[in-house]
Amino acid sequence: MTAGTPKINVTVESVTPLNALITRFTFRESCGKDLPAFSGGAHVVVEMDDHGTKRMNPYSLMSDPNDTKRYSITVRRDDEGRGGSLYMHSHVKAGMEMVISTPVNLFSLDLTAKKHLMIAGGIGITPFMSQIHQLTSTRAHFELHYSVRSDALGAYLQELTQSYPKNLHVYRDDQDEQLKLAELLNGQPVGTHVYVCGPKGMIDWVRETAREADWPDSSVHFEEFTAPKSGNAFEVTLHQSNKTISVDRHQSLLEALEASSVEVPYLCRGGACGQCETNVLECDGNIEHNDHWLTDDQRLSKTKIMPCVSRFAGKKLTIER
Amino acid sequence: MSTSKFEPSIISRPVYGKLSAQTASHNLLIADAQGAEAIIEMAEHAPKSFFEQAHIIYIQKGTADAYLSQLESLGANQLYIGPTYQAALPRILNTLENTQVGIKLYLAGTEGLIGQVIRDATRFGVAMSDIQTEHRGSTARRIQCVHCKGIIEDVTVDPFQCSHCGLFLFVRDHYSRRIAAFQGVRVDAEDPGNIPEAVERFK
Numbered sequence: 254m255t256a257g258t259p260k261i262n263v264t265v266e267s268v269t270p271l272n273a274l275i276t277r278f279t280f281r282e283s284c285g286k287d288l289p290a291f292s293g294g295a296h297v298v299v300e301m302d303d304h305g306t307k308r309m310n311p312y313s314l315m316s317d318p319n320d321t322k323r324y325s326i327t328v329r330r331d332d333e334g335r336g337g338s339l340y341m342h343s344h345v346k347a348g349m350e351m352v353i354s355t356p357v358n359l360f361s362l363d364l365t366a367k368k369h370l371m372i373a374g375g376i377g378i379t380p381f382m383s384q385i386h387q388l389t390s391t392r393a394h395f396e397l398h399y400s401v402r403s404d405a406l407g408a409y410l411q412e413l414t415q416s417y418p419k420n421l422h423v424y425r426d427d428q429d430e431q432l433k434l435a436e437l438l439n440g441q442p443v444g445t446h447v448y449v450c451g452p453k454g455m456i457d458w459v460r461e462t463a464r465e466a467d468w469p470d471s472s473v474h475f476e477e478f479t480a481p482k483s484g485n486a487f488e489v490t491l492h493q494s495n496k497t498i499s500v501d502r503h504q505s506l507l508e509a510l511e512a513s514s515v516e517v518p519y520l521c522r523g524g525a526c527g528q529c530e531t532n533v534l535e536c537d538g539n540i541e542h543n544d545h546w547l548t549d550d551q552r553l554s555k556t557k558i559m560p561c562v563s564r565f566a567g568k569k570l571t572i573e574r
Numbered sequence: 575m576s577t578s579k580f581e582p583s584i585i586s587r588p589v590y591g592k593l594s595a596q597t598a599s600h601n602l603l604i605a606d607a608q609g610a611e612a613i614i615e616m617a618e619h620a621p622k623s624f625f626e627q628a629h630i631i632y633i634q635k636g637t638a639d640a641y642l643s644q645l646e647s648l649g650a651n652q653l654y655i656g657p658t659y660q661a662a663l664p665r666i667l668n669t670l671e672n673t674q675v676g677i678k679l680y681l682a683g684t685e686g687l688i689g690q691v692i693r694d695a696t697r698f699g700v701a702m703s704d705i706q707t708e709h710r711g712s713t714a715r716r717i718q719c720v721h722c723k724g725i726i727e728d729v730t731v732d733p734f735q736c737s738h739c740g741l742f743l744f745v746r747d748h749y750s751r752r753i754a755a756f757q758g759v760r761v762d763a764e765d766p767g768n769i770p771e772a773v774e775r776f777k
C-alpha cells in the first residue's frame with residue numbers, strides 16, 4: 254500500500270511575491286511532460302524537506318484547470334505556524350526540484366447548480382481562482398463574495414476586479430465592511446449552491462446561516478484552509494506496529510507516524526477526506542479533534558482519531574496502527 | 575413507510591414515504607386525486623404557521639369536488655385547483671422556476687404526478703432532500719414505449735397496446751427518472767403474435 258496519490262516531480266518555474274504575506278509558486282513537470290488535468294477546487298500535497306523534517310502540506314491549485322503545462326499555488330506566510338509556509342517562503346526558489354502529489358479534489362463545483370455563490374475569506378480565495386477559470390469557460394453564473402483585511406492584503410484583488418467586475422463583491426475589514434450573510438442567503442434562486450473557503454469561524458458561520466435559511470446540505474460546500482495546528486508534544490502507542498512514538502509540538506500525528514515508517518493512507522492532510530481515519534483502542538485523556546470528518550458521536554466516544562490534524566492530551570493513547 | 579401497498583419489485587423502483595410538515599420559509603404542496611388526503615392528514619400534525627407559507631396546487635383528476643372544502647379550510651397562503659395535470663402544468667413550472675433556496679416540496683397522489691414534478695423540480699435545482707412524497711390513490715402507471723418513445727398515461731393492464739405505435743408492451747418495473755415513466759417493452763419480440771392475455775396489475 255502506498256499512501257496518498259502518485260507523486261509528480263516538478264521544477265519551480267517562478268516564485269512571485271504578491272504582497273507582504275502572500276507568494277505564488279508555479280511548477281512545471283520536471284521532464285517537460287504534461288501535468289494531469291484537474292478540476293476547479295483541487296489541491297496538491299507539496300513535499301518539503303525542512304531541515305530533516307518532512308512536511309507535506311496541501312495547497313489549492315489556483316491556475317487554470319485547462320493549463321496542463323503548469324500548476325500554481327498561493328501560500329500565505331504563517332509566522333506562528335508549524336513552518337511549512339515559512340519553508341515555502343524562505344527556501345523555495347525558481348529552478349528548484351520538488352515533489353508534489355497528483356491533484357485531488359475535495360471541493361469540487363456541483364455542475365448541476367444554476368448559480369454558484371462563492372464566499373472566500375483571505376487566502377481561502379485560492380480554490381475559487383481555479384473554479385472561476387472553469388466556470389467562465391462554460392459561461393456559468395457565479396458570484397464571488399471576498400472578505401479581505403485590506404486592499405493591500407487581498408490576494409488577486411486587482412486581477413479579479415478587472416476581470417469580473419460584475420461578479421465580485423469585496424468586504425474590507427479595515428473599512429468595517431461586512432458581508433451581510435443572512436440577507437445574501439435568503440432569497441437566492443432555487444438551484445443555487447454556496448461554496449465557502451476561509452477560516453474555520455467563517456465556514457461555521459456560513460453553514461449555520463445556511464441551515465437557518467433552510468438550505469439543503471447538498472447545496473452547501475466548504476473547505477477549511479488550514480494546515481494542521483501545532484500543539485503540545487504527546488506520546489502514542491501503536492498497537493499493530495508494537496511501539497510507542499512521540500509527536501512533537503510542530504508535527505502532526507500523521508507526520509510522526511510517517512517519520513517512524515508507519516504508512517497511513519491520506520489524501521487531504523487537512524481533516525476533510527476521511528482517508529486517515531484511525532481506530533483508538535485506549536484513551537486516557539482528551540483527543541483534540543480538529544477534523545471535519547468524524548460525527549459528534551464518534552468524537553464523544555473517543556474511538557476514532559484523524560491523525561492528519563488531531564492531537565492528544567492526557568495519560569495514554571493507543572491507536573490501531 | 576409507504577401508505578399505498580405495492581407488489582414486490584426491483585430495488586431501483588421509486589418508493590414513497592409519508593408527508594411530515596417541516597418548518598421552512600416556503601412550502602409548495604402539489605397533489606392529485608386522493609393525494610389530497612395525504613395533505614389533509616399531514617395538516618393535523620403541522621405547526622400552525624405551516625400553511626401561512628404554503629402554496630397548494632391540487633389537481634382533481636376525476637375526484638370532482640370531493641376534497642375541495644377540506645383543502646380550502648387549511649388556510650393556505652395560495653390554493654390553486656385544476657382539473658388535470660396538463661391544466662396545472664404551466665402553473666407548476668412557473669412556480670418551480672421562481673422559487674428560492676429553502677423551498678420544501680410535498681408531493682402526494684399518483685406516481686405519474688409525483689414522478690413528473692420530481693423530474694421538473696430537480697431540473698430547476700430543487701435538491702432531492704427537500705422533496706417529500708406520499709403515494710395515494712391509483713397505482714396505474716405512466717409508461718414510455720421504448721420502441722416509439724410515446725408516453726401512455728394511467729396504464730392498468732399488462733401487457734397492453736401502445737396507443738402510439740400499436741405494439742403490445744410488457745410493463746417493466748424499470749423506471750426512468752429523466753422521463754418519469756416506467757418502460758414498456760414489446761411483449762412478442764421473440765415470438766411475433768404470441769401475446770399473453772392482459773391482466774389488471776395496477777388499479
Ligand code: FES
Nearest residue numbers: 522526527529561
Ligand atoms: S488525510 Fe484527509 S482526513 Fe486525514
